[in-house]
Amino acid sequence: MPVILSRRAMLQGAAAALLPVGAAAQPMPDWAETAAGLEQLHALVVNRGGSQLFGRAFRGPPLDRPVNVKSVSKTILALLTGIAIDKGILTGTDQLVLPLLGRSPTGDARNGLTVGHLLSMQTGLASTSGANYGAWVASRDWVEAALSEPEGQPGGRFIYSTGGWHVLGAALSRASGESLLALAREWLGEPLDIRIPPWVQDPQGRYLGGNEMALSPLALARIGDMVLAGGQIDGRRVVSTAWLQTSWQSRARSPFSGDQYGYGWFLTRFAGHQAAYARGYGGQMLVVIPDLGASIAITSDPTEPARSEGHFGDLRTLVQEIAAGLKRE
Numbered sequence: 443m444p445v446i447l448s449r450r451a452m453l454q455g456a457a458a459a460l461l462p463v464g465a466a467a468q469p470m471p472d473w474a475e476t477a478a479g480l481e482q483l484h485a486l487v488v489n490r491g492g493s494q495l496f497g498r499a500f501r502g503p504p505l506d507r508p509v510n511v512k513s514v515s516k517t518i519l520a521l522l523t524g525i526a527i528d529k530g531i532l533t534g535t536d537q538l539v540l541p542l543l544g545r546s547p548t549g550d551a552r553n554g555l556t557v558g559h560l561l562s563m564q565t566g567l568a569s570t571s572g573a574n575y576g577a578w579v580a581s582r583d584w585v586e587a588a589l590s591e592p593e594g595q596p597g598g599r600f601i602y603s604t605g606g607w608h609v610l611g612a613a614l615s616r617a618s619g620e621s622l623l624a625l626a627r628e629w630l631g632e633p634l635d636i637r638i639p640p641w642v643q644d645p646q647g648r649y650l651g652g653n654e655m656a657l658s659p660l661a662l663a664r665i666g667d668m669v670l671a672g673g674q675i676d677g678r679r680v681v682s683t684a685w686l687q688t689s690w691q692s693r694a695r696s697p698f699s700g701d702q703y704g705y706g707w708f709l710t711r712f713a714g715h716q717a718a719y720a721r722g723y724g725g726q727m728l729v730v731i732p733d734l735g736a737s738i739a740i741t742s743d744p745t746e747p748a749r750s751e752g753h754f755g756d757l758r759t760l761v762q763e764i765a766a767g768l769k770r771e
Contacts, residue, residue, distance in 0.1 A: 473763040474498070480760070482725055482746055482753045484509070487663040487739040488764060492671065497660070502741070508639050508656035510744045512722030515641075515655035516607050518626065518665075520561055520706025523614060524685030525629045531618050532557060535688075535705070542613035543585065551595050559596040560610040561705035562693040563603060566594040570605030578605055584644040585612045600694035600703060604652045608644070611651020622649035633680050634668060636661035653722075659739045666730045666737025669718075690718050699750055713765035725753045729761050734768045 470478070474496060477486045484502030488495045499505050526532045532542075535558030540547065547553050551566055559565050568591035570578035581587040588605030611622050618625060623640055631638040638661075642654040657665075668674065673681040692702035692709055702709040707718040712731060719729040725742030740757060748754040 471496070471767055473760060473767050476760050476763055477740075480742075480753070480756055482742045482748070483757070483760075484741045484743065485659040485739075486760075487659045487737075489663045489667055489737040489739075490768065491735045492667045494663070497663075499659070502743070505659045508637055508658045508661070509741050511655055511657050511662065511726045511741065512724060512744055513604070513653055514657070514662070514720040514722040514726045514728055515650075516604075516652040517706040517720035517728065518630070518655055518657075519607055519611055519614075519622070519651050520689060521665075521681055522622070522625055522629060523557065523561060523610065523705075524681050524689065526614055526618060526625075528682045528685060532614070535561065539609065539613055542617055543609070544616065545589075550592060552589060552592055555596045557610065557613070558693075558705070560606045560613075561689075562703060563600050563606060564597050564694055565601060565603065565606040565609075566592055566596040566598055567601065567603065567606060568593045569601050569603040571603050575604065579644075582645055584608050584650075585646075585648070600696060602696070602698070604650075607652025608648075608650055612648050614651075615648060622651060626655075630665070630680065633678050634661070634664050634675055636664055659741050662728045662739035662741075663737050666728050666739065669730050670732060670735060670737055699754075712762050713769050715765060715769070717761075717765070719761075721754070724748050725757055727757055727761070731765055731768075734765060736765065736768055738764060 477483055478500050483500060485499040485505055487497040487505060497505055503509055527534055535556060537557045539555045539557060555565060567588060570588055578587055585608060588609050615622055626638045639656050641656060642650040644650060668680050669686060672683040673679060673686055689705040689707055690709060691704055694703045696703055708721060709718055711717060715731050715733040717729055717731045719727055721727055724744040724746055725748035727740040729738040738761060742748060
């Protein structure tokens with residue numbers, strides 16, 4: 443008679459097949475089985491206290507291969523901005539954007555646009571994301587196009603838009619005299635010992651700010667470890683603790699998830715603990731939960747949507763399960 447395996451047994455068998463030859467197969471925690479059952483999810487890495495607790499590529503590329511993390515790039519750019527402020531390249535979040543870009547005053551509300559407005563997505567500019575993204579990246583000058591349609595006052599409501607982040611990246615690059623790729627490699631890649639390959643550039647040759655960066659799941663989790671350690675890695679200072687604390691101050695609220703938003707980080711709670719997370723299209727996530735010392739990296743199929751009522755909702759449930767499991771340990 444044929445043997446009919448339960449779903450749990452099949453998932454555990456699939457997981458065991460992914461272990462190195464000779465490694466002892468151990469039962470997966472319940473939350474790992476949940477992850478294995480999410481067909482859009484590619485990989486999950488859970489670090490605790492700076493050490494890997496769990497890491498597996500259920501499908502897709504291996505854990506050490508850089509993959510498109512989509513809008514998690516916004517959080518990476520926020521870290522780079524904090525480092526630039528730490529280094530004195532930018533004077534602070536109140537610095538005006540148009541002078542940083544070498545642009546003349548516009549005579550309207552855009553004159554008051556600051557670095558902080560870009561970081562919190564309170565630019566007062568029309569969104570270039572969603573249905574508007576294709577037309578934006580088809581434009582001749584992405585910075586000009588992002589700045590060309592004022593919709594309100596800077597500092598007002600949260601408007602999700604990659605265009606504002608590209609403006610921030612262009613301003614940072616001009617102020618530093620280096621490309622975003624060079625800054626990312628020097629300020630994050632080198633001290634964290636992670637690979638950061640080139641990514642999309644605009645028609646002027648500027649690297650896209652806020653989308654399309656590639657990082658491996660292991661690299662994402664290591665960035666999370668650095669953040670949890672107050673901006674240090676292996677005893678080396680990467681970004682100031684003060685910047686991280688500033689980044690996690692609520693400044694706006696996402697109308698999509700209902701979560702608060704700081705400087706490049708969504709702010710919420712998992713299993714009763716405060717958490718900050720980065721989110722990218724398709725289901726890319728980096729979650730840090732300071733009370734639990736947990737850094738959670740998730741990559742998913744970047745070509746499929748991940749809405750709050752769909753895959754992203756499933757990922758929130760998964761992270762809730764992980765946090766609850768770690769809380770019980």
